[in-house]
Amino acid sequence: MAEPLLRKLFRSLFDGFALWRHAKSHSVVMKALRARVLFSGACGIVIFFVITYRLADIMIISNVRTQEQRTYASEEIVQKADIVDRNGELIATSLTTASCYADPSVVLDIDETAEILSKIEGMPSAEKIKFKLSDKNKHFVWIARHVTPNIQEKIMDLGLPGIKFQKDYKRIYIHGNLFAHTIGYCDIDGVGMCGLERCYSDKLKEKSVLDKKLVTTLDLRIQSIIYEELKKAIDKYNAKGGNVILMKTNGEILAMVSLPDFDPNNLKKVKIENMFNRNTLGAFEQGSIMKILNVAIALDSGSARPGSVFDASEPIKIGRYKVTDFKGKHRPLTLAEAFVYSSNIACAKMAQVFGTNVQRKYMQHFGMLGKPEIEILECGHSIVPACWTETTGMTISYGYGLATTPLQLLTAVTSIVNDGIKIHPTLLSGQRGKRSTSERVVSSETSELVRELMRAVVCFGTGKKAALAGVGIIGKTGTAYKTKGKGYGAAGNRQRITTFIGGFPKDKPQYMMLASLDDPQATSETFGYATAGWNIAPTARHIFERIVPILSNGKPQHESPLKVAKYLKLD
Amino acid sequence: MNRSVIVSVVFLVLVGLCVSRVKYEVVFLRNKLKEIDRKIEKYQDDIRVYNAEWSYLNDPKRLKRLAMKYLPNLRPTENAQIxxxxxxxxxxxxxxxxxxxxxxxxxxxxxxxxxxxxxxxxxxxxxxxxxxxxxxxx
Incomplete structure (x- = not known):
């Protein structure tokens, strides 16, 4: 009969011992010994299995559970790459901080722990901490994020069980409000919530780009100057807000300011309206600035020449409305005069000549009927008339009936003056080459004529206050009433948006700028006027005065003689 | 036969010692590597802080304030000067x-x-x- 396996095992184990061989002959001793050995062996095996199980529990099962918790916490917190301006100046960076968390299942006395922690300055109240620690089944709850090294040291000195620290990253915006709308901000976990931070939230977290930087086209120096001048203008004219975009004619945006704004480092008391980016989200009727597009359509479609005459002696009646001129000349005007003196009547007549189909086609081509093309996601759609009638076409010609964002308008005008080549605005350095096209919006000749006319506006028209000695500034002003319900409010109680769009140098513009003020008020300095020529045009000059020496790199600005002067009868 | 067994045992002991030494060396180097990684991370964090501070010190508003205080007779270049x-x-x-x-x-x-x-x-x-x-x- 085969021996049992266990006995075989013990036999083989003790085979070498003499005692075993000797005892074999004595059956009684043998039996007792065998029983003892079997018992001891069984006990040993049981103890061995208990210890093995416990070790496995501690080393494998519990460890996996802790690892899972740790992974859960660390997955949320990831370092993000820096964002810099075109000259490498830091705009946004992630700094290492410590965040305090608790494992409620390990905390011994919740009340005592909460009381002790709340006494440290900068920590949440005892009630809040108690609430967080109340669920004993949880293994991870945040107590305080981004604590200072002093607070961290104080908490660590307390040695409270279950209270721990984790490495964390806090997004810092070095220049505070300066790039608030463009760069945007992140939530406490580093997730981008608006601006470039939102658009590139995932890309900035990728390990492959962590050591690199997101290089923008923005220029800290220029942005700072524009911010300062716009703020001064808002204070001076008691405006509700304002916005400026400065763009190179290759589409690179150097500065984008929208006021009021917010501090992305401190979002606790930010008003929601301050987060509104006027440049890309706000769709406004742009007023006389639209005459640039109107004139470009008239010239490019062959409907008119700079010397073509339009009768602006009488207002045009459209139903119960009348199209009139602000400070009208009450005489027939050439196209050049209509543009320089900003005649609504002449522009409406121009639109009648080329018709609504042509106007709509060009507007589509200029990119005025969709959304702005840019990397940030906060972009508003144009408000396009449902029915594009002849009347609508006439009102659009001088800036009413079609609401667009300032960025769309600047892009369209820059494309026109950029020798007619369409541009694609961008905030990211190195994107120009990828997105450059040779698509035309108007002919080279039309582009030159529009530039001439815009120069004439600054020399003789409503943009005189934007003129800067030695620089061939081109520009156009526009004053539009803001919509109030279905109309524009009662006369005398209307709110305005004043806009200046311009650039330099005249012959081959390198930079184009759009500046706007929301509801500026008349002052004694403006002799009671609150139109664009009196408030935003001088603001534009102040900006040009400061940025031209920086942008021209010491190169003097040349200017060729004005060719359209012969079409102007100066009063 | 006996000699070959002794040689084998000695060889095994030597190999064991070498393996043991290599193992401890690896553990030591691994700890050293961890320490170096920690230091690199710390230096990188410090560099980020210094960069942020440098950028903060170069804030245009601050530079303007300092220029007005310490260089009161200097003005930015005007375009007419070029x-x-x-x-x-x-x-x-x-x-x-x-x-x-x-x-x-x-x-x-x-x-x-x-x-x-x-x-x-x-x-x-x-x-x-x-x-x-x-x-x-x-």
Missing amino acids: ISFDAFMASDFEKAFTQNIAPVIEQHSQRRTIDASKAFGSFLDEAVGRNGGVMQNG
């Missing part, structure tokens, strides 16, 4: 130099009075010559 080389040559620059710049140089230097216009003329010759006569106009 002229083309042709315009510069056409202007009476020798007279302007003698009247405006030379006295300042004389005032600040302890050297004997120099013929300012001559000095400026030779400077121009040198500048044009150094550029191989291709000094760009404008």
Whole structure:
């Protein structure tokens, strides 16, 4: 009969011992010994299995559970790459901080722990901490994020069980409000919530780009100057807000300011309206600035020449409305005069000549009927008339009936003056080459004529206050009433948006700028006027005065003689 | 037979010692690597803080405030101050130099009075010559 396996095992184990061989002959001793050995062996095996199980529990099962918790916490917190301006100046960076968390299942006395922690300055109240620690089944709850090294040291000195620290990253915006709308901000976990931070939230977290930087086209120096001048203008004219975009004619945006704004480092008391980016989200009727597009359509479609005459002696009646001129000349005007003196009547007549189909086609081509093309996601759609009638076409010609964002308008005008080549605005350095096209919006000749006319506006028209000695500034002003319900409010109680769009140098513009003020008020300095020529045009000059020496790199600005002067009868 | 067993045992002991030594060496180096990684991470964190501080110190608003405080007589360059080389040559620059710049140089230097216009003329010759006569106009 085969021996049992266990006995075989013990036999083989003790085979070498003499005692075993000797005892074999004595059956009684043998039996007792065998029983003892079997018992001891069984006990040993049981103890061995208990210890093995416990070790496995501690080393494998519990460890996996802790690892899972740790992974859960660390997955949320990831370092993000820096964002810099075109000259490498830091705009946004992630700094290492410590965040305090608790494992409620390990905390011994919740009340005592909460009381002790709340006494440290900068920590949440005892009630809040108690609430967080109340669920004993949880293994991870945040107590305080981004604590200072002093607070961290104080908490660590307390040695409270279950209270721990984790490495964390806090997004810092070095220049505070300066790039608030463009760069945007992140939530406490580093997730981008608006601006470039939102658009590139995932890309900035990728390990492959962590050591690199997101290089923008923005220029800290220029942005700072524009911010300062716009703020001064808002204070001076008691405006509700304002916005400026400065763009190179290759589409690179150097500065984008929208006021009021917010501090992305401190979002606790930010008003929601301050987060509104006027440049890309706000769709406004742009007023006389639209005459640039109107004139470009008239010239490019062959409907008119700079010397073509339009009768602006009488207002045009459209139903119960009348199209009139602000400070009208009450005489027939050439196209050049209509543009320089900003005649609504002449522009409406121009639109009648080329018709609504042509106007709509060009507007589509200029990119005025969709959304702005840019990397940030906060972009508003144009408000396009449902029915594009002849009347609508006439009102659009001088800036009413079609609401667009300032960025769309600047892009369209820059494309026109950029020798007619369409541009694609961008905030990211190195994107120009990828997105450059040779698509035309108007002919080279039309582009030159529009530039001439815009120069004439600054020399003789409503943009005189934007003129800067030695620089061939081109520009156009526009004053539009803001919509109030279905109309524009009662006369005398209307709110305005004043806009200046311009650039330099005249012959081959390198930079184009759009500046706007929301509801500026008349002052004694403006002799009671609150139109664009009196408030935003001088603001534009102040900006040009400061940025031209920086942008021209010491190169003097040349200017060729004005060719359209012969079409102007100066009063 | 016995000798080969002894040799094998000695060999095994030696190999065991070597493996043990290599293992401890690896553990030591791994700890050292961890320490170096920690240091690199710390230095990188420090560099980020220094970069942020440097950028904060270079904030245009702060620089403007400091410039106004410590350089009250300096103003940003105006566009009217920039002229083309042709315009510069056409202007009476020798007279302007003698009247405006030379006295300042004389005032600040302890050297004997120099013929300012001559000095400026030779400077121009040198500048044009150094550029191989291709000094760009404008």
